[in-house]
Amino acid sequence: MQGLLRHTDSPYIRVVGFLYLRFTCEPEELWTWFQPYLEDTEEFNASANPSLKTTIGEWLITLLEENNYFGTILPRIPKKIEDGIKVKLLLLSHKKERAKLNLSIVDKLRPGTKVRAMYADEDNEPAMYDAVIDSVEENNQYWVSFPAGNDITGDLLQQVRERERRKAEAVGRDYASRPASYKGSLSLKLDRWTTRKRSRSPAKRRDEVLVVQPGPSKGTERPSSGLPSPEKNREADERLKKLRAMYGDASAKTKED
Numbered sequence: 001m002q003g004l005l006r007h008t009d010s011p012y013i014r015v016v017g018f019l020y021l022r023f024t025c026e027p028e029e030l031w032t033w034f035q036p037y038l039e040d041t042e043e044f045n046a047s048a049n050p051s052l053k054t055t056i057g058e059w060l061i062t063l064l065e066e067n068n069y070f071g072t073i074l075p076r077i078p079k080k081i082e083d084g085i086k087v088k089l090l091l092l093s094h095k096k097e098r099a100k101l102n103l104s105i106v107d108k109l110r111p112g113t114k115v116r117a118m119y120a121d122e123d124n125e126p127a128m129y130d131a132v133i134d135s136v137e138e139n140n141q142y143w144v145s146f147p148a149g150n151d152i153t154g155d156l157l158q159q160v161r162e163r164e165r166r167k168a169e170a171v172g173r174d175y176a177s178r179p180a181s182y183k184g185s186l187s188l189k190l191d192r193w194t195t196r197k198r199s200r201s202p203a204k205r206r207d208e209v210l211v212v213q214p215g216p217s218k219g220t221e222r223p224s225s226g227l228p229s230p231e232k233n234r235e236a237d238e239r240l241k242k243l244r245a246m247y248g249d250a251s252a253k254t255k256e257d
Contacts, residue, residue, distance in 0.1 A: 005037065011044035011056060020055075022063050027077045031085055034060050038092060061089060087127075090120060090163075094128060100141075109142065111135055117144045 003026065004017030021033050040056035047070075062087050067074050077085070095118065109115070109132065117131040168173040 005033075011042050013040075014056060015044065015046075015059070018060060018063065022069075023075060027075075027081045030064065030077070030081075031088065034064060035088075038089075039096075064089065091128065106140060109133060109136065109140075115142075115144065117142075117146070118144055 001017060001021070004020075005014055007013040007017075018034070018037075021030070025033060038057045038060055040060075042056045043053045044056070044059075045052060046054050046059050063069070063074070065079075067076065098116075113133045115131050115133055116128050119127065119129050119131075129146050131146050134143040134145055136142055
């Protein structure tokens with residue numbers, strides 16, 4: 001993986017490596033992979049417009065801040081981890097701004113001067129604190145001490161919230177909405193030109209209704225009940241006797257046996 005991220009032949013080879021990490025890496029490990037390259041100044045063209053150039057570092061920041069990459073929804077970063085990343089990115093932007101400002105006041109940064117400096121350890125996320133310069137080394141490097149009780153991580157998180165609110169107001173209400181997941185998109189309203197497939201399940205059967213006709217009026221014949229008349233019964237008995245006389249009575253033989 002490091003071979004892709006540090007490749008020297010083409011920035012696009014590096015971009016492939018970073019995109020692979022953005023889509024497959026565990027969210028809590030993204031910052032560890034991306035942080036060393038956030039100030040990388042190698043330029044490349046990340047869009048279809050050949051005149052638009054960006055740096056690897058600036059491009060990586062957009063991968064961490066945005067959920068949409070040229071129409072493709074990026075894997076969602078859990079809110080707690082996302083807030084931590086945005087605080088660190090805000091600190092990084094503060095660091096760059098302060099580095100430019102400090103160049104103009106280097107002669108005033110002496111031991112005992114009160115400043116603001118970044119601090120982080122295993123239990124504390126990186127944040128800016130009140131500090132005092134203890135000593136100055138070559139190449140404008142400083143040793144500082146931090147008075148107890150200073151914590152502005154909450155203030156930085158509030159700044160992140162404020163930036164998101166302003167950005168949402170600038171681009172519309174839909175910015176802050178969650179992108180539709182695959183399952184969620186299945187329940188979205190169909191487009192007006194979309195045709196819905198017919199169900200393969202059989203149509204419901206209609207219940208048959210028996211309509212009772214009114215009774216016959218006087219002077220009309222009653223419909224036949226469907227039972228055989230006595231004359232027909234006698235004719236059937238006569239035919240049965242003739243058949244028994246010709247072929248014998250099978251039931252009678254069985255009883256005699």
